[in-house]
Amino acid sequence: MKRIVSTYFIGLIFGIGIMMSGMANPAKVLNFFDFFGTWDPSLIFVMGGAILVAAPGYWLVVARPAGKPLMDAKFHVPQNRKLDAKLIGGSAVFGVGWGIAGFCPGGALPAIGTLNPAVLIFTAALIAGIFAAKFTQNLTARRAKSATA
């Protein structure tokens, strides 16, 4: 129960941060990238502010003598450090979608709470895209497996 309640409040802090920052406002997001039009540099302060806290914060958390988080047996941190075509290609595709819609997943999720129709439509399409990609990924993995078998 403690775990659920504390995680709820962490989500709430994230959500308030997203809503205040402008990340859930497509007009602001798209203007951030529109250097040759109605440029609004605000969002650089979002990523800047977040990393300003997260970089030393992460370091302190991991450096704690306990060697593990407060409510879990271990840290679940990605260990992969290799750059590959999937990472770069996927990120490029994400960029195209973000530039079309103006929402990214982190911006849209808290904004669901506003019940704004555009956010709901975006989120439904986002979920469809995630399932479509997972389906294709599974298919490719299965083909690769049967090819080596």
Next chain:
Amino acid sequence: MITEFTPLMSLFGGLLIGSSTVLLMLTLGRIMGATGVLAGFMQPSSATDWSWRAALLAGMVTAPALMTLVTGQAPEIQVPVNTLMMIVGGFIVGVGVTYGAGCTSGHGVCGMARFSPRSIAATITFMIFTAITVYVLRHVFGG
């Protein structure tokens, strides 16, 4: 559509995002990536794995209501694109973040804060492609 330059609000929002990121690592040892949290929520590996994701998402979606209650004003969402673009854009984002294994929160904040080479490469890539897309849509096709 012109938007107001809001350095202080955006900085404060960013500090809150960063704080929640650190708190999630401190308590559960998890990365605050919207893509990962959402994907795992829909296809959880176990009941305990689902419950923290559900709690986190519940916290996120209640933020706008709480802010409206406190400030007496709903957070601003201005949508300068049509419904078709929302659908197409949303679908493309879903495919991209799944293959790219992360988005602005997972790679752009958490990964960058850990100095992960994958996240730095991913962030640079999606920022460039978002900028190109916005340029093409607004200045080549004229939006």
